[in-house]
Amino acid sequence: MECVIAASPASYTTIDGEHRHELEIKRSRFITVLRRVETEDEARALVAGLRKEFHDARHHCSAFVLGPDRGVQRSNDDGEPSGTAGIPMLEALTKRETAPGAADLSDVAAVVVRYFGGILLGAGGLVRAYSDSVSQALATARLIPRRRMRLFAVPAPHAGAGRLENELRSAGLTVLGTGYEERGALINVALADQPEVVEAFHARLAALTAGGPAPEPRGTKWVDLA
Template identity: 65%
Template sequence: MAPGPDFRHELTIKRSRFITVLRRVEDETMARELVTDLRREFYDARHHCSAFAIGADRSVQRSNDDGEPSGTAGVPMLDALVKRETRPGASPASAAADLSDVCAVVVRYFGGILLGAGGLVRAYSESVSAALDVAPLVRRERLRLFTIHVPHAEAGRLENELRSAGYVMTGNEYDAVNTHVGLAMADADAVITAAVERLASLSAGRWHLEGAGTDWVDTAMDSGR
C-alpha cells in the first residue's frame, strides 16, 4: 500500500454491502487499530472481518471471520492479499505474489439474502481483490542509505541532478550551514562507485557520500490494475 489515507471500495452483492478498507501497516498493533477504528465508525454493521500480512517475508499473517461461518471471510480475504501478483504490466515471468504490510477489513451490512458458505467466500475474496485492483500500491526494495552534506544554496541543484539520474531520494535534514540530502541505491559496488564518481564530478570533489545503513524504501508507485 502507498502511505497516506485508508483506501476504500464498496460492492453490493445480493443486497448486502461489502465495504473494503485497506491500510498500510507496519505491525500487528497498527492492523488491529484499523479494526477498532472501523468498529467505531460502522458500529451498526453486522461483521467487521479482517486479514493482514506483514513483514518482508510476510511472516505475520492473521485473519478473522468476526461472526461469519468459519473459513468463509477472513481466510479468503487473506488469500486475496497473499496471492496477489503485483508489478502490473510486467511479463508473467517477473510477476510475483509479494504484497505485504497491508491490512484489509471488510465491513458487511447484511441485505436480507443468505449467500451460503460458497457465496460468502466469493464475496469476501472479490471484495478485497476488487479494492486491490484500484488501490495505490508502491514497490519497496531493501537499499543502502546515504547522506550528502551540502551548503543550502547548492542543495536544490544537487537534488535535481540526482533525481534526473534515477536515484531514490529519502528526504533532507538541515542545520545552520548545510542541507543533509538523503538518498538510497542498490547495495552493489558498481552502483555505489558510479554514485561516488558522479558526486565528485558535480562538486569538484567537495561532496562525499556518508553511509547511513540499509532499510526498506518506497521506490515507485503502482496504480491498481
C-alpha cells in the same frame, strides 16, 4: 544437513493510506476497508474502529499481512462459517499481483463489514463474496512500491549544494533533501541496496565533485518510491 536462510526481500508493494469499496450481493452489503498498517496493533485498531463505526453490522471479518517478507499473516471469520471469510480475504491480499508475476503486497489490513440481506449465500458464495470484495477494493486502490535503500549524506559547500543536488537528481538518484549546517551542507541520497549501485554512485559522485569529500554512510531505510 545444511540450513539455507532465505534472503530478505529488497522491495515490496503496499497501498496508499486508506481505501473503501462497497459490493452488494443478493441484498447483503459488503463494505471493504483497506488501510496501510505496519504493526498488528494498528491492524487490530482498524477492526476496533470499524466495529464502532458500523456497530449495527453482523460481521466485521478481517485479514492482514505485514513486513517486507510478509512474515505476519492473520485472518478472522468473525462469526461466518469457518474458512469462508478471513482466509479468502487473506488469499486475495497475498495472491494479488502488483506486477506481472509479482505478488508482493504487504503492510495492508483488510476489513469487510457485512450487513446481512436476508438471503443465505452458502459456503461457496461467502468465499467468493469475501474474496471478490477485497480483490475489487485492491483493483481501485493506489499501490506504492517500496525499496530498501542505502542512505548516504554527501558533503557540499553552501554555495555549491543546490547545483550538486540538481546534478544528482539528473543522474537518476533519489535525493531525500538537503540539510544546512554551519560547516556546510549535507545532501541526503538514497540508493538501491545493491553493491553495484553503490559502486556506481561513488564513481559518479567523484566525477561530479572532482574527487571531493567522500559520502557518509547513514545505514538503510525503507523508502516509498511513488
